[in-house]
Structure formats: structure tokens, C-alpha cells
Amino acid sequence: MEERDIMEVDVLFVGGGVASLSGALHLTNLINAHNEKVDKEGQGEKIDELMIAVLEKSSYLGAHALSGAVMDPSPLKELIPDFKEKGAPLDAEVTGEDVCLLTKNGMIKAPITPPPLNNHGNYIVSLSKLTEWLAGIVEESGVNIFPGFAATEVLYDGDRVIGVRTGDKGIDANGDKKGNFEPGIDLQGKVTVFGEGTRGSLTKTLIKKFNLDEGKNPDSYVVGVKEVWEIPEGSFKPGHVIHTMGYPLKSNTYGGGFVYGMNDTQIAVGLLTGLDYEDPYLDPHLMFQKFKMHPYIAKIFKDGKMVQYGAKTAPVGGYFSIPKLAFEGGVIIGDSANLFISQKIKGVHVAMKSGMLAAETIFEALLKNDFSEAQLSNYERALYASQIGKELYKVRNFHQAFEKGLWVALFKAGLQFILGGRILKNRLTTKPDYIHQKSVKEVYGTDSPTDEQKGLIKFDGQNTFDKETDVYYSGSTHEEQQPSHLKILDLDICYNKCLPEFQAPCQRFCPADVYDMSIDEETGKPSMKINFSNCLHCKTCDVKDPFANITWVPPEGGGGPKYTMM
Ligand code: SF4
Numbered sequence: 338m339e340e341r342d343i344m345e346v347d348v349l350f351v352g353g354g355v356a357s358l359s360g361a362l363h364l365t366n367l368i369n370a371h372n373e374k375v376d377k378e379g380q381g382e383k384i385d386e387l388m389i390a391v392l393e394k395s396s397y398l399g400a401h402a403l404s405g406a407v408m409d410p411s412p413l414k415e416l417i418p419d420f421k422e423k424g425a426p427l428d429a430e431v432t433g434e435d436v437c438l439l440t441k442n443g444m445i446k447a448p449i450t451p452p453p454l455n456n457h458g459n460y461i462v463s464l465s466k467l468t469e470w471l472a473g474i475v476e477e478s479g480v481n482i483f484p485g486f487a488a489t490e491v492l493y494d495g496d497r498v499i500g501v502r503t504g505d506k507g508i509d510a511n512g513d514k515k516g517n518f519e520p521g522i523d524l525q526g527k528v529t530v531f532g533e534g535t536r537g538s539l540t541k542t543l544i545k546k547f548n549l550d551e552g553k554n555p556d557s558y559v560v561g562v563k564e565v566w567e568i569p570e571g572s573f574k575p576g577h578v579i580h581t582m583g584y585p586l587k588s589n590t591y592g593g594g595f596v597y598g599m600n601d602t603q604i605a606v607g608l609l610t611g612l613d614y615e616d617p618y619l620d621p622h623l624m625f626q627k628f629k630m631h632p633y634i635a636k637i638f639k640d641g642k643m644v645q646y647g648a649k650t651a652p653v654g655g656y657f658s659i660p661k662l663a664f665e666g667g668v669i670i671g672d673s674a675n676l677f678i679s680q681k682i683k684g685v686h687v688a689m690k691s692g693m694l695a696a697e698t699i700f701e702a703l704l705k706n707d708f709s710e711a712q713l714s715n716y717e718r719a720l721y722a723s724q725i726g727k728e729l730y731k732v733r734n735f736h737q738a739f740e741k742g743l744w745v746a747l748f749k750a751g752l753q754f755i756l757g758g759r760i761l762k763n764r765l766t767t768k769p770d771y772i773h774q775k776s777v778k779e780v781y782g783t784d785s786p787t788d789e790q791k792g793l794i795k796f797d798g799q800n801t802f803d804k805e806t807d808v809y810y811s812g813s814t815h816e817e818q819q820p821s822h823l824k825i826l827d828l829d830i831c832y833n834k835c836l837p838e839f840q841a842p843c844q845r846f847c848p849a850d851v852y853d854m855s856i857d858e859e860t861g862k863p864s865m866k867i868n869f870s871n872c873l874h875c876k877t878c879d880v881k882d883p884f885a886n887i888t889w890v891p892p893e894g895g896g897g898p899k900y901t902m903m
Pocket residue numbers: 823846847848849850851871872873874875876877878879889
């Protein structure tokens with residue numbers, strides 16, 4: 338048994354995204370306000386100085402944060418009323434918006450902005466910049482932030498969560514200790530808050546252990562592939578927002594594109610692709626490149642230069658896919674809890690607010706010294722009663738309505754808006770994303786579709802890029818001498834089932850060229866190579882493998898993309 342250091346903390350936030358940071362800051366503010374009140378009134382008991390800790394796998398806060406993003410600032414205003422004076426990195430206030438349907442070469446603009454996509458009063462932000470800025474304020478408030486440490490295991494005392502273990506550092510590709518070996522440490526807290534972001538690897542194990550998804554719809558995700566471009570001043574208005582439906586996605590694929598004017602010379606452009614798609618040859622990165630080639634979009638990039646690339650999944654299953662959020666010793670917040678409003682394409686404000694509501698419950702728990710499930714469930718009740726709970730309920734069937742394709746969905750989305758979320762029946766059920774995948778034969782009528790059928794294009798290196806080039810612009814690096822963090826459970830399934838039926842779709846759905854299946858010319862034997870160093874931590878493979886044969890686990894702390902403007 339490895340000797341491990343144990344660090345005792347009071348409240349432990351796992352994951353350093355905006356959900357955890359907002360929670361940690363709100364909790365600190367609540368405790369300070371309480372203690373000041375006790376001092377002033379001379380009544381009640383003060384809360385002793387606490388150790389609140391935030392654990393983050395990336396090398397600096399914000400390095401793994403990626404979103405569109407147009408942010409509703411309400412929770413930020415509540416948390417930091419003088420956020421502007423404190424220099425919040427808000428790129429631009431939304432000044433105008435277009436919603437368009439793209440055909441292959443044409444475009445139909447909606448005469449009015451559908452109310453859910455009305456972004457008046459919202460801000461275009463880079464989530465990586467916002468996270469880094471918020472982390473600075475959180476640290477100043479006395480919270481301990483530990484970047485570069487990946488939580489790899491949940492610690493239990495019986496059925497009570499008591500903290501997490503961080504991953505060992507200095508293990509080579511064969512699993513042997515290197516000279517710089519450092520065992521992970523055990524961080525133990527009275528309460529552990531899981532804010533790991535989308536498809537949290539520890540959250541998955543908690544959901545399984547405590548049956549937190551019993552009676553719920555399965556998770557569902559989109560993968561967003563995004564670039565930031567520098568463009569000549571005057572080419573695109575700061576604060577302008579474009580949302581598109583249609584091309585290059587077929588009408589049976591959920592998703593859409595966006596272009597956001599960040600400032601005078603920078604834009605964010607991206608495409609979301611629903612991972613419940615059927616076509617094993619669909620490649621979300623390729624779709625994104627095609628989106629940029631559409632004449633209406635391509636003209637925006639003229640004389641521009643791509644400066645950063647990234648990808649991430651976002652949970653779009655909605656209200657009915659939110660797991661139970663509390664258990665003995667812990668709660669789940671943000672994207673890890675599937676808290677995302679897919680109709681509005683927004684998760685940042687929901688994540689922040691969920692962290693703050695969790696903080697309010699933890700504050701009460703500290704006063705009572707009670708960290709039981711019964712006490713921590715107040716967080717779940719508060720969340721459903723809050724404005725975001727109501728927003729989530731109102732559009733509870735939004736994503737499920739797309740299962741029958743775009744046109745049916747647009748009709749249903751309109752009905753849903755009028756009927757407050759109720760379409761024919763109160764709850765539309767759905768299947769996990771990977772179950773939707775069809776075989777190559779089913780989709781193309783042949784096992785050998787042509788390049789034209791697959792819709793392949795040549796990348797010009799100016800406006801469109803291959804995955805390898807794009808990954809370079811994500812800054813992603815990992816210590817090469819470590820075991821792969823992409824765990825293929827059974828390679829036999831890859832070679833003998835997935836290859837003949839689906840032709841190794843991991844090579845397409847991964848936006849970072851991590852999976853490479855080659856066939857030996859002489860023996861005809863397949864072999865899989867995993868270029869894990871490219872990984873963007875987007876989690877698409879964990880969601881979309883047709884046999885659920887890939888599990889994403891955190892690599893050695895500090896590895897992964899180095900976003901600065903995503
Ligand atoms: Fe995303 Fe998986 Fe590819 Fe990493 S390996 S970039 S998590 S799809």
C-alpha cells in the first residue's frame with residue numbers, strides 16, 4: 338500500500354470551473370457576513386475559520402474552460418455586484434442578433450429573433466478568461482486553489498463521501514514508477530462538491546454507486562467545436578451574435594452554428610453537433626470546417642487569422658436528465674449535474690447559480706454541523722424552486738423534441754414555448770446518445786461509401802484546417818511518458834465488432850485526431866494507436882463510442898489544452 342499524505346479541509350470543491358468558484362466565493366461571503374453580524378449584535382456563534390479548497394486538473398484556472406459563450410450576467414451581478422469595477426473580462430454587450438437557416442449556398446434570416454434566443458442585456462464572454470479572473474477573486478477571499486491536481490477517486494466512509502484522492506504523478510507508460518514519482522494525496526472534507534464539468538468522471542461513478550439517475554432520462558450531449566479568429570477591424574461588429582440552423586448538419590442532426598463578435602478584432606465561431614446523430618461517418622470537426630465555408634459565414638473571415646481552437650461537450654438532456662443532486666457528504670453542481678438550458682444554448686449562468694445555491698445549503702449545514710443527505714438535499718429543493726429551476730422546467734422536452742428531425746422539432750419547439758414545455762405528454766423519453774449510431778451499411782447502403790458520399794473536403798490551411806493543425810492551436814500537451822487516459826475496455830470489440838459495423842467512428846467523432854486505426858497491408862490485421870497527447874478533454878469519446886467501450890479518466894494533473902480565450 339502506498340503511503341499517502343492526508344489533507345483535511347472543511348469544504349472541498351472538485352473542479353475549478355465557474356460553478357465551483359462561484360460556490361466557494363459565495364460560501365466565503367456568507368460566512369464572513371454571518372461572523373460580522375455575530376460580532377455586531379453580540380449574539381449567536383461565529384463560524385471558526387474554515388479551509389475551503391478548490392482542486393483543478395488543468396495547469397492554471399481557465400485552461401480547460403470553453404463555452405460559446407453568450408452569458409446571462411444575473412448570477413455574476415448577485416455574486417460580485419461591482420464586477421465591472423473589478424475588471425470582469427466581459428468581451429462585449431450583445432448589441433444585435435441574427436437567427437438564420439442555412440441551406441447549402443443560401444440563407445434565410447428569421448424576421449424576428451425567437452424569444453429564447455433574444456440576448457438583450459447578455460454579454461459575449463470567453464469562459465477561460467472569465468474563469469481565470471474569477472479564480473483570482475476567489476483566491477483573494479482566502480480560498481485555497483490547487484491547480485494541476487486531478488481528482489481520480491472518490492473516498493468513502495461506508496456510504497458517506499469523505500473526499501477525493503488525487504492521481505499519482507510520475508508513472509510511466511507501463512504503469513511503473515519513474516524517478517519523479519509522487520503519490521497522490523487524499524483530501525478529506527466535511528462536504529465534497531463535485532463540479533467537474535461536463536461528463537464528470539468521478540460524478541459518473543457517484544451516479545452509478547448511489548443510483549442517482551434512477552427514473553431519469555439518460556444524459557445527452559452536444560460537442561461544440563470552436564475557433565477564435567482575429568479579423569480586420571470593421572469586419573464584424575463587436576456584440577453582434579449570429580445563430581444558425583441547417584447546413585452543414587442534416588435535418589436529422591441536432592445542432593447549429595454561431596458567430597459572436599468579441600471585440601473590434603476578434604470573433605468566436607463554432608458549431609454544436611448533437612451526439613445522438615446516426616451517421617458513423619459524421620465528423621463534428623469536419624462539419625465545423627464546412628460551416629466556415631458557407632458563403633454567408635466565409636465572408637466574415639476574409640483576411641482573418643485563426644488564433645485558438647478547442648472543443649468540449651455540453652449536456653443538453655435537460656430537466657429530466659438531471660440526476661439526484663445530493664448524497665451523504667456531497668452534492669453535484671454545474672455541467673456535471675446536466676444543468677444546461679439547451680433551448681437558450683446557455684450553461685454558464687446556470688453553473689454559477691447552482692454553485693451558489695449549493696453554497697447556501699453548505700452554509701446551513703456548517704451551522705448545524707450536519708452533512709447528511711437529508712440536510713444537503715435542501716440544495717436540490719432550492720435549485721428546482723429557483724429561477725433556473727423554472728427555466729429548466731419550462732423547456733424540459735426541448736432536446737427530446739429533435740429526435741424526429743429539425744422540421745418536426747421547430748414545430749414542437751414553437752408549441753413547447755406556447756404550452757410551457759408540455760408537448761402531447763408531459764415527459765418525452767430518450768435513449769443514450771451512442772445507441773442512436775447506425776451501421777455504415779444502414780446509412781449508406783454499402784460498406785464502402787465513396788469520399789463524395791462521406792462528404793470529405795480538402796482543407797486549405799487558410800480558412801479550413803485539419804485536426805492536427807487545429808490541435809496545435811489548442812496548446813494541448815500531456816506528459817508523454819504516462820499511461821493513456823483513454824481507456825479502451827476491450828480492443829477485441831474495436832477490431833471485431835466496431836470496425837466491420839461502424840468502421841471505427843472514434844476516428845471521426847474525436848475532434849483532436851486521438852484515435853488512429855490502421856490495417857496492416859500484409860496481414861490485414863487492424864491495430865489501434867491512441868495519440869492521447871492531443872486530447873482536448875472534450876469527453877465525446879466517453880459519450881459516443883457505439884459500444885460504450887471508451888472511458889475517459891483524468892491524465893496526470895496539468896495536462897490538456899491551454900486555453901486563454903475560449
Ligand atoms: Fe475528446 Fe476523447 Fe478525443 Fe480527448 S480523445 S479529444 S476526450 S474525443
